[in-house]
Amino acid sequence: MITNKERAKTIKKIIGNKKDKPIMFTRPADILANVMHYCDNYFDHEDDENKYDFENELEIAKEYYNDEKLEEETVHDED
Secondary structure (H helix, E strand, C coil): CCCHHHHHHHHHCCECCCCCCCCCECCHHHHHHHHHHHHHHCEECCEEEEECCHHHHHHHHHHHHHHHHHHHHHHHHHC
């Protein structure tokens, strides 16, 4: 199972000030803006007639985030 810290590290790899690598994004907002452009331009994998709705995707992401945080807290409580 991937931890929330590992999820964060996947983003850290593409954000930041890396002297030896080109910077893809300088902040999380850059990634979110690109996701918004993605939603404007590509069709939902479950519905070939409609493009992704960013607001809907954001709500889904918030649900996932809250569930993952709760799961993480539950695991730490058991330790």
